[in-house]
Amino acid sequence: AQSVAQPEDQVNVAEGNPLTVKCTYSVSGNPYLFWYVQYPNRGLQFLLKYITGDNLVKGSYGFEAEFNKSQTSFHLKKPSALVSDSALYFCAVRALNSGNTPLVFGKGTRLSVIA
Amino acid sequence: SAVISQKPSRDICQRGTSLTIQCQVDSQVTMMFWYRQQPGQSLTLIATANQGSEATYESGFVIDKFPISRPNLTFSTLTVSNMSPEDSSIYLCSVGAGRHNEQFFGPGTRLTVL
Numbered sequence: 001a002q003s004v005a006q007p008e009d010q011v012n013v014a015e016g017n018p019l020t021v022k023c024t025y026s027v028s029g030n031p032y033l034f035w036y037v038q039y040p041n042r043g044l045q046f047l048l049k050y051i052t053g054d055n056l057v058k059g060s061y062g063f064e065a066e067f068n069k070s071q072t073s074f075h076l077k078k079p080s081a082l083v084s085d086s087a088l089y090f091c092a093v094r095a096l097n098s099g100n101t102p103l104v105f106g107k108g109t110r111l112s113v114i115a
Numbered sequence: 116s117a118v119i120s121q122k123p124s125r126d127i128c129q130r131g132t133s134l135t136i137q138c139q140v141d142s143q144v145t146m147m148f149w150y151r152q153q154p155g156q157s158l159t160l161i162a163t164a165n166q167g168s169e170a171t172y173e174s175g176f177v178i179d180k181f182p183i184s185r186p187n188l189t190f191s192t193l194t195v196s197n198m199s200p201e202d203s204s205i206y207l208c209s210v211g212a213g214r215h216n217e218q219f220f221g222p223g224t225r226l227t228v229l
Contacts, residue, residue: 049217
């Protein structure tokens, strides 16, 4: 069975500082990994994905994520946080060769960037 | 990519009534998914809807409570029946599209049941 763990309910960071939102996963076979962001009263917006290739994936709004197979992690990072990055972030996974099956989501991490 | 719209965007309903949520996609897709997001929580998959066949429901969700229609490859509806305050949630439509069946989401329907 597939699963995603986001160990932090809340992450607080000062504006201008680097941020990390953690995600670990469990899947049979190779993973297909996503990060989504949800702003207040909005749907989910795609940030970035990892399929194969470079372990460092760059996405929207200056975010990036590092795939680490040995640690089964896919942490989301940004070098310099903005107040506008404050939102709810979801990590999601499914097995790469599982066809058109739905993603499994983590519980979400609320990021608060303080000016 | 796929662009998804949902109607209504939000509604306030009385206990015991039903609400039908519509999901429209700008391209033909095989699979559509319906999720529920309760306040402050993650997404929970309700069901998977394939055109031309009955929806497949996840554990804890039943067709009588959440009937789904999928009349064609660009449209689906989810009905929340006999609503109670516990049904107050955001309901999200999602589709798989693209080379790797990436998943795209609609803006959601925010439902409040009084």
